[in-house]
Amino acid sequence: MxxxxxxxxxxxxxxxxxxxxxxxxxxxxxxxxxxxxxxxxxxxxxxxxxxxxxxxxxxxxxxxxxxxxxxxxxxxxxxxxxxxxxxxxxxxxxxxxxxxxxxxxxxxxxxxxxxxxxxxxxxxxxxxxxxxxxxxxxxxxxxxxxxxxxPGGHVRLIMREMLFNIVDGIDNFEERIDAARSFLEDYAKPREGDEPLAITLRQQAESMLQRPDSVLFHDELGDCYYxxxxxxxxxxxxxxxxxxxxxxxxxxxxxxxxxxxxxxxxxxxxxxxxxxxxxxxxxxxxxxxxxxxxAEQEPDRTIDASRIDGLYLTTKLRRQEDGSFALAGDTIEIADEELATALEAAAAATPQRLAVSQVARNPEQLRVVLQLFAEWYVQLYVHPAPFPSVPGNLPQTSPLVRALLEMGELTVCTLDHALLKIEQAELRGLLLAADGQTAIPDLAAAGHGIPPEDVEAALTASAQRGLLLG
Ligand SMILES: C[S@@+](CC[C@H](N)C(=O)[O-])C[C@H]1O[C@@H](n2cnc3c(N)ncnc32)[C@H](O)[C@@H]1O
Structure with a gap:
C-alpha cells in the first residue's frame, strides 16, 4: 500500500x-x-x-x-x-x-x-x-x-480551511508546500486593527512556518484532522x-x-x-x-508527595548569580537554600539521576520537587540512569548510537532517550571505534583525529551524555 x-x-x-x-x-x-x-x-x-x-x-x-x-x-x-x-x-x-x-x-x-x-x-x-x-x-x-x-483544534481547523483553499488540486509535494508557505508568510504579517482572534491565527501561521516541510505536509495539509x-x-x-x-x-x-x-x-x-x-x-x-x-485499577487522586520519595531525578535548571534558577526562559525561585543546593547538585549530575531522597529531605521539599516535576523543570524516574557516568576500561558505544552513525546520521538517539547531534567528525570516529574490546590507551593511540591526551575526556563526556553502554 x-x-x-x-x-x-x-x-x-x-x-x-x-x-x-x-x-x-x-x-x-x-x-x-x-x-x-x-x-x-x-x-x-x-x-x-x-x-x-x-x-x-x-x-x-x-x-x-x-x-x-x-x-x-x-x-x-x-x-x-x-x-x-x-x-x-x-x-x-x-x-x-x-x-x-x-x-x-x-x-x-x-x-x-x-x-x-x-x-x-x-x-x-x-x-x-x-x-x-x-x-x-x-x-x-x-x-x-x-x-x-x-478547543485549540478549532484554531487549527480555521487554518486548515484557509490552507486548503490555497493548495486544493496541487498534488506535487514541493508545489503544495511552496503554495502553503507563501500563503502563511503573508498571512502571518500583522495587520492594522487586528482583532485578538486574528492575532492568534497569525501567531498560529507563524508557528506553522517553523515546522519542517514533511510535518506541514502531514499534520496541516493531510487528509485527516479530527x-x-x-x-x-x-x-x-x-x-x-x-x-x-x-x-x-x-x-x-x-x-x-x-x-x-x-x-x-x-x-x-x-x-x-x-x-x-x-x-x-x-x-x-x-x-x-x-x-x-x-478500569479495575483505582487511582488515588489525592496528591501525596511522599510517593516520589523512592524515585530518581534529573533537572536542567541552572542556578543564576542571583540565586534563582533558570530554564528555557523561565525563572524559578527556590526559597529553601538546602533544597536549592541539592537541586544544583542534581543539575550538575544530569543526565545521571540522583535519588529523590538525596535532594528532598522533608515533606515540604518533596512537595516542591513534585511541583517542579509537574511543571517539567524536574524529571522523575523509577530507576537510576541505564548508562554509566564514566567509560569502562573497554569503552563501548551504545549499539543504537553506533548503528545510526554507521548509517551516516549525524543525529543519534542516546541512552537517555534524547536526540543529540554529533557535529564533530572526530568524535563520531572515536565513538565508532569504541567497540567494547579496545582499551582507552589503544583508542587514544589510534588517533581518530582527537589528540591522544583528550580521548579519555571525550569518552567521559560521551558517557555523561548517555552515548556509552560501558
Ligand atoms: C503523524 S505520524 C506520527 C508518527 C509517530 N508516532 C510520531 O509521533 O512521530 C502518524 C503515523 O500513523 C500511521 N498510521 C496512520 N494510519 C494507520 C493505520 N491505519 N495503521 C497503522 N498506522 C497508521 C502513519 O503511517 C504515520 O506513521
Whole structure:
C-alpha cells in the first residue's frame, strides 16, 4: 500500500511524554503498581520508523518492544536501524490498526504508546485504535494516547480551511508546500486593527512556518484532522473498560489529581475530568497526552508527595548569580537554600539521576520537587540512569548510537532517550571505534583525529551524555 507517509517520510524522533518511566511515575503517584519498565512489554502503534521505541529497547535489554505502522518505508527504515544495532528485543511490522486486533492476545502489553495518530486518522480507525489499546493493555498496564485537542483544534481547523483553499488540486509535494508557505508568510504579517482572534491565527501561521516541510505536509495539509475533546477520548476509553489516569504532557501531570488538600468528592474520576476539561477551554489547549489504565485499577487522586520519595531525578535548571534558577526562559525561585543546593547538585549530575531522597529531605521539599516535576523543570524516574557516568576500561558505544552513525546520521538517539547531534567528525570516529574490546590507551593511540591526551575526556563526556553502554 502506498500511504502518504510512504510518499513523504515523517521525521523520526523521540518523545519524552511517551517514556514508560514517566508513565510509571504518574501511576506510582496515584498509588498504583506499574510494571517495571526494564522488564516490560511495550507496544507502539503508528510509531512511524519507531525510533522512539528502539530507544527503549536499547536502554532496557530485558524489555520486549513491538512497534507497527502502516507505512512500509517507515518500518523498513526502523528495521534497518534495529538490525544494525543488533537489538534482539524489538520487532517491527507493517500493519494496519484495522487488522491488528486479532494478532495480539488480550493483555499482552504493559505500556502502549499511540503518539500523533489518534487525531489524524478517520473515525473508524480511531475507534479501532481505542479498541486495540483496550484489548492489549495488561492488568497493571498504562497506555498513552496523544492527540490534537479541543478547543485549540478549532484554531487549527480555521487554518486548515484557509490552507486548503490555497493548495486544493496541487498534488506535487514541493508545489503544495511552496503554495502553503507563501500563503502563511503573508498571512502571518500583522495587520492594522487586528482583532485578538486574528492575532492568534497569525501567531498560529507563524508557528506553522517553523515546522519542517514533511510535518506541514502531514499534520496541516493531510487528509485527516479530527481534533478531540478530552472528555470524548476518556468516554471512548471508558466504554471499553479503560480508566483515565492523568496526562503525560508538560504542566499537565496533576490533571488526574484533586487540588492539594481538597476534600475527596463522591466521584473523583469525574471531578478531575471535568476540571481538566474546563481548564482546556480556559487555556485554549491544543494538545493532550492522555493516560489510561484498566478500569479495575483505582487511582488515588489525592496528591501525596511522599510517593516520589523512592524515585530518581534529573533537572536542567541552572542556578543564576542571583540565586534563582533558570530554564528555557523561565525563572524559578527556590526559597529553601538546602533544597536549592541539592537541586544544583542534581543539575550538575544530569543526565545521571540522583535519588529523590538525596535532594528532598522533608515533606515540604518533596512537595516542591513534585511541583517542579509537574511543571517539567524536574524529571522523575523509577530507576537510576541505564548508562554509566564514566567509560569502562573497554569503552563501548551504545549499539543504537553506533548503528545510526554507521548509517551516516549525524543525529543519534542516546541512552537517555534524547536526540543529540554529533557535529564533530572526530568524535563520531572515536565513538565508532569504541567497540567494547579496545582499551582507552589503544583508542587514544589510534588517533581518530582527537589528540591522544583528550580521548579519555571525550569518552567521559560521551558517557555523561548517555552515548556509552560501558
Ligand atoms: C503523524 S505520524 C506520527 C508518527 C509517530 N508516532 C510520531 O509521533 O512521530 C502518524 C503515523 O500513523 C500511521 N498510521 C496512520 N494510519 C494507520 C493505520 N491505519 N495503521 C497503522 N498506522 C497508521 C502513519 O503511517 C504515520 O506513521
Amino acid at each position: 502506498n500511504t502518504p507517509y510512504d510518499r513523504v517520510a515523517y521525521p523520526s524522533s523521540v518523545f519524552t511524554q511517551t517514556h514508560p518511566e514517566r508513565l510509571a511515575v504518574l501511576a506510582l503517584l496515584a498509588g498504583l503498581e506499574p510494571v517495571d519498565p526494564r522488564h516490560s512489554r511495550i507496544l507502539e502503534i503508528g510509531g512511524g520508523d519507531c525510533l522512539n521505541l528502539l530507544s527503549f529497547a536499547a536502554m532496557w535489554p530485558d524489555c520486549s518492544a513491538h512497534g507497527f505502522d502502516l507505512s512500509q518505508i517507515a518500518i523498513e527504515r526502523g528495521s534497518r536501524i534495529a538490525e544494525a544495532a543488533g537489538l534482539d528485543n524489538v520487532s517491527l511490522a507493517v500493519e494496519d490498526i484495522m487488522e491488528a486486533h486479532r494478532r495480539y492476545p488480550a493483555g499482552s502489553f504493559d505500556y502502549v504508546i499511540v503518539h500523533g495518530v489518534y487525531a489524524w486518522v478517520p473515525p473508524h480507525v480511531r475507534e479501532a485504535c481505542m479498541e486495540l489499546v483496550a484489548h492489549v493493555l495488561s492488568d497493571h498496564g498504562i497506555a498513552m494516547i496523544s492527540y490534537n485537542a479541543m 481534533p478531540q475533546r478530552l472528555i470524548d477520548v476518556v468516554r471512548a476509553g471508558e466504554a471499553l473498560g479503560l480508566r483515565h489516569l492523568t496526562d503525560a504532557g508538560r504542566n499537565r501531570h496533576l490533571d488526574g489529581f484533586l487540588p492539594d488538600g481538597a476534600e475527596v468528592p463522591e466521584d473523583p474520576d469525574e471531578a478531575v475530568l471535568r476540571a481538566a476539561s474546563r481548564d482546556d477551554y480556559a487555556a485554549l489547549r491544543f494538545f493532550r497526552h492522555t493516560l489510561f489504565v484498566r
